[in-house]
Amino acid sequence: MRFKALALMASVLVLGACAGGDKIDSDSTAAMGTDSAAMPAMADTMAGGATMPATGTTHEVQMVLEGSSYKYVPAELTVKTGDQIKFINVSGGPHNVAFKEADVPAAVVAQLDANMPATVGAMQKMGKMNGPLVTEPNGTYTISFTGIAAGKYPYVCTPHEALGMKGIITVQ
Numbered sequence: 670m671r672f673k674a675l676a677l678m679a680s681v682l683v684l685g686a687c688a689g690g691d692k693i694d695s696d697s698t699a700a701m702g703t704d705s706a707a708m709p710a711m712a713d714t715m716a717g718g719a720t721m722p723a724t725g726t727t728h729e730v731q732m733v734l735e736g737s738s739y740k741y742v743p744a745e746l747t748v749k750t751g752d753q754i755k756f757i758n759v760s761g762g763p764h765n766v767a768f769k770e771a772d773v774p775a776a777v778v779a780q781l782d783a784n785m786p787a788t789v790g791a792m793q794k795m796g797k798m799n800g801p802l803v804t805e806p807n808g809t810y811t812i813s814f815t816g817i818a819a820g821k822y823p824y825v826c827t828p829h830e831a832l833g834m835k836g837i838i839t840v841q
């Protein structure tokens with residue numbers, strides 16, 4: 670009985686220590702800005718960060734089946750931090766937009782995921798940085814690049830990746 674009580678106390682203490690750690694880390698995130706490579710892993714274990722709405726230009730990328738070729742048009746696009754991209758299901762859908770963790774700097778993962786809306790109609794996101802299927806003709810999916818560091822961000826369409834449907838976004 671006495672042992673059990675001690676064990677319970679110990680686990681409460683551990684939980685308390687974790688909660689305290691989170692608080693300290695989120696405070697230091699604010700203080701250190703978004704450049705620290707150490708922060709995203711912590712952000713991943715938390716809520717995932719808040720969406721940062723676009724403040725700049727809206728670009729459009731069409732998701733297309735042309736002949737037997739599935740593609741993003743344009744497949745390569747350069748935007749500025751703060752712009753957004755509206756992906757449009759023109760033909761051959763459903764399509765989506767998915768970034769792989771291996772292709773995204775650790776410091777960017779949480780914010781990029783947070784900037785990818787969780788749903789399109791009834792469809793849900795399929796995973797981290799893996800957008801919902803856009804099933805409706807001319808349906809759209811818009812991703813803000815506010816808070817996203819400069820760099821090259823390759824992405825794929827999950828249903829058509831094996832068929833070569835992929836693109837690259839360069840953020841300046």
Ligand SMILES: [Cu+2]
Nearest residue numbers: 764826829834
């Ligand atoms: Cu596709």
